[in-house]
Amino acid sequence: MDGAETGGIRLALANCRRCGRLFNKMGHDVCPSCIHEEENKIAEIRDYLREHPLANIYEVSQGTSAAYEEIVDLIRTGKLLLRQYPNMTYPCERCGAPTQSGRLCMNCAQELGEGIQMYDRKYYNKKPYTKNRNGGFYSRE
Numbered sequence: 001m002d003g004a005e006t007g008g009i010r011l012a013l014a015n016c017r018r019c020g021r022l023f024n025k026m027g028h029d030v031c032p033s034c035i036h037e038e039e040n041k042i043a044e045i046r047d048y049l050r051e052h053p054l055a056n057i058y059e060v061s062q063g064t065s066a067a068y069e070e071i072v073d074l075i076r077t078g079k080l081l082l083r084q085y086p087n088m089t090y091p092c093e094r095c096g097a098p099t100q101s102g103r104l105c106m107n108c109a110q111e112l113g114e115g116i117q118m119y120d121r122k123y124y125n126k127k128p129y130t131k132n133r134n135g136g137f138y139s140r141e
Contacts, residue, residue: 056087
């Protein structure tokens, strides 16, 4: 069946990665029901953190309906930001050091970046990225 047979509307059906239900995928990998549930958990976590700003992830998990893994996933995906909550840390996937965003701590991310630059220089003869110092544009006239 092509778009013309359905009136020009194409449906992108997918299974929700959280609950497994079939839904019309429109930019998300979870169904609308799970999105709503996730938004409610984020609001619950934020409310808890407003009342307990020095809480750690385990305390937040115990004080809300969100599991530890769900909280870490929300942080890693950027849906929950923790800049003002110093005790909300989880282990770096590489070295185990505490971090508040992404999968790697700052040191491991920096080492990985330097390793990629070294690989690029060695195998592609690229110079390290440097910002244009004069801030101008190059045009061919």
